[in-house]
Amino acid sequence: MTxxxxxxxxPLPLGRTLFSYGMNAIAALSTALALLALLxxxxxxxxxGLPGLKWEVFTSLPAPAGETGVPSGFGNAIQGTVLMVxxxxxxxxxxGILTAIYLSEVGKTSAxxxxxxxxxxxxxxxxxxxxxxxxxxxxVLATLFNYxxxxxxxxxxxxxxxxxxxxxxxTEEALKLVPQQQRFASAALGANSIQTTFKVVLASALPSITxxxxxxxxxxxxxxxxxxxxxxxxxxxxENILNPTPSLSVMIYNYSGSPFPEQIQLAWTASVVLLGxxxxxxxxxxxxxxxx
Amino acid sequence: xxxxxxPTPSLVTSPESDLALCARSVDVYYGNRQVxxxxxxxxxxxxxxxxxxxxxxxxxxxxKALNRIGELESNMRVKGEIxxxxxxxxxxxxxxxxxxxxxxxxxxxxxxxxxxxxxxxAYGVRVFSRPSxxxxxxxxxxxxxxxxxxxxxxxxxxKSALSLSGGQQQRLCIARALAVKPRVLLMDEPCSALxxxxxxxxxxxxxxxxxxxxxxxxxxxxxxxxxxxxxTAFFSTDESQVGRLIExxxxxxxxxxxxxxxxRDYIEGRFG
Numbered sequence: 134m135t136x137x138x139x140x141x142x143x144p145l146p147l148g149r150t151l152f153s154y155g156m157n158a159i160a161a162l163s164t165a166l167a168l169l170a171l172l173x174x175x176x177x178x179x180x181x182g183l184p185g186l187k188w189e190v191f192t193s194l195p196a197p198a199g200e201t202g203v204p205s206g207f208g209n210a211i212q213g214t215v216l217m218v219x220x221x222x223x224x225x226x227x228x229g230i231l232t233a234i235y236l237s238e239v240g241k242t243s244a245x246x247x248x249x250x251x252x253x254x255x256x257x258x259x260x261x262x263x264x265x266x267x268x269x270x271x272x273v274l275a276t277l278f279n280y281x282x283x284x285x286x287x288x289x290x291x292x293x294x295x296x297x298x299x300x301x302x303x304t305e306e307a308l309k310l311v312p313q314q315q316r317f318a319s320a321a322l323g324a325n326s327i328q329t330t331f332k333v334v335l336a337s338a339l340p341s342i343t344x345x346x347x348x349x350x351x352x353x354x355x356x357x358x359x360x361x362x363x364x365x366x367x368x369x370x371x372e373n374i375l376n377p378t379p380s381l382s383v384m385i386y387n388y389s390g391s392p393f394p395e396q397i398q399l400a401w402t403a404s405v406v407l408l409g410x411x412x413x414x415x416x417x418x419x420x421x422x423x424x425x
Numbered sequence: 426x427x428x429x430x431x432p433t434p435s436l437v438t439s440p441e442s443d444l445a446l447c448a449r450s451v452d453v454y455y456g457n458r459q460v461x462x463x464x465x466x467x468x469x470x471x472x473x474x475x476x477x478x479x480x481x482x483x484x485x486x487x488x489k490a491l492n493r494i495g496e497l498e499s500n501m502r503v504k505g506e507i508x509x510x511x512x513x514x515x516x517x518x519x520x521x522x523x524x525x526x527x528x529x530x531x532x533x534x535x536x537x538x539x540x541x542x543x544x545x546x547a548y549g550v551r552v553f554s555r556p557s558x559x560x561x562x563x564x565x566x567x568x569x570x571x572x573x574x575x576x577x578x579x580x581x582x583x584k585s586a587l588s589l590s591g592g593q594q595q596r597l598c599i600a601r602a603l604a605v606k607p608r609v610l611l612m613d614e615p616c617s618a619l620x621x622x623x624x625x626x627x628x629x630x631x632x633x634x635x636x637x638x639x640x641x642x643x644x645x646x647x648x649x650x651x652x653x654x655x656x657t658a659f660f661s662t663d664e665s666q667v668g669r670l671i672e673x674x675x676x677x678x679x680x681x682x683x684x685x686x687x688x689r690d691y692i693e694g695r696f697g
Contacts (some may be wrong), residue, residue, distance in 0.1 A: 189460075229632060311538070314532060314534060314536035315538060315539075316495065316497075316535055317494060317498065317532065317535075317536070318532065318536045318538065318598070318601075319538075319548070320494060320497055320525060320601070321492065321494055321525055321530040321532075322525065322526065322529070322548060322549035322552060322601065322602065323522045323523065323524075323525045323526030323552055323553065323605060324522065324548075324549075324552045325521075325522050328552055331549070332551075332552075333538055333548075334455075335555060336538075336539075336540070337538070337539055423539055
């Protein structure tokens with residue numbers, strides 16, 4: 134055996150070996166702790182909520198408190214959540230994407246763009262309850278189409294304000310990832326900047342923009358605080374977007390503190406449904422990104 | 426080695442409107458830093474003009490001034506005059522989209538759009554008009570044929586352009602540029618990212634395109650310039666880092682008996 138051969142098989146000094154093992158152990162432990170928090174939440178929600186998950190919860194209204202034996206559910210709350218998130222997306226996605234186009238393709242490093250970008254990151258850090266109070270002042274207290282008061286529209290507006298910075302910032306990142314070379318290729322063929330932006334840049338960035346939008350949707354689906362001030366709650370089906378509107382999150386909030394065990398059960402089951410909806414949205418966004 | 430019939434450029438006194446491109450005393454700046462000084466260069470229609478020179482001499486910068494794409498990329502400023510068939514391209518009234526349609530460009534790295542092969546070629550046509558499917562099919566086929574790519578892709582026009590090899594992608598970019606029928610094609614080191622066989626194909630392509638097109642090609646490969654060009658311009662720089670045009674002449678003359686000693690030194694590999 135030559136000296137060189139022995140160098141290859143010689144172990145590292147004991148101190149370095151132990152340090153390496155120690156750091157690996159700490160990293161594994163931290164991962165386990167982080168997972169523990171998530172898994173215990175999921176476990177408890179499923180343990181409490183799954184037994185109540187029957188078809189009737191999707192199709193019925195909540196039964197009056199204390200009444201047992203009648204079908205009871207939260208179909209109206211699912212309706213309300215889907216409706217308000219959909220309106221919020223309709224409001225925030227077009228504005229958000231156009232703002233992102235301004236930031237990434239037009240304004241770039243100009244003073245205006247820098248200010249807009251700064252405002253967006255501040256907006257994304259505003260507590261959601263503050264957004265709720267804001268929507269309360271702007272929409273609930275105002276008279277719209279002869280209606281005044283709590284409504285799905287006000288709730289959707291609050292959710293849209295929360296979604297806006299998420300959509301803007303994630304879309305801007307997606308647009309920035311499109312290689313400059315493609316913009317030059319388009320310009321060299323005689324395309325103007327609008328054509329380049331919409332036909333080349335936006336088309337390339339579409340999967341990541343969709344992912345950003347879906348993540349924003351997943352994020353606001355569970356918001357409670359802004360809806361307490363704006364959409365409030367209701368025990369009936371939705372007939373008008375200008376009336377108080379139930380949502381899964383507010384329903385969970387209301388019923389979890391109820392003295393009636395069947396309402397507490399309904400809150401657990403609603404948690405499972407809400408969690409399922411958010412998880413599904415997240416999965417969908419992953420699928421879109423992977424397809425690229 | 427090609428020997429063009431045209432007289433040597435220094436003796437030419439053709440009117441400026443007969444020249445495909447005519448640069449007069451062009452200075453180029455990036456911000457406040459000057460990178461090119463006093464470049465006066467003629468590009469003859471229907472000929473291949475190669476621009477050679479050491480790294481950093483401003484040859485890429487120069488052709489990016491010819492279709493004004495440079496000002497899009499960075500804070501590039503151009504002083505002096507550049508005429509395209511007698512029209513000043515730096516006039517305020519110039520429509521940049523029309524200009525760039527007539528002066529096409531192929532970039533250093535192949536940059537196809539992440540769409541289908543067909544849509545890549547059709548892109549430039551669709552920017553300016555809404556042709557019928559049949560017309561578009563014809564344009565795509567003839568552009569791909571001109572770029573010597575048709576036989577390789579005719580059965581997979583719907584496939585993603587990114588599935589092509591590097592050399593095929595670069596020929597697709599050439600086809601894409603040809604589809605809008607430019608009068609001049611600028612090529613910025615189009616083979617520098619390609620292997621020798623792909624390079625050879627592009628070189629053959631350049632020779633075949635020359636019939637109806639004026640080509641300006643920047644290359645760091647002197648053999649390539651000698652093989653494919655009719656005229657060669659030699660750019661160089663000194664300690665000041667400002668690039669200048671040292672010499673323009675027929676390729677035979679530049680590579681055989683260049684007037685300037687610096688050109689001879691560069692071609693014989695004594696510097697740069």
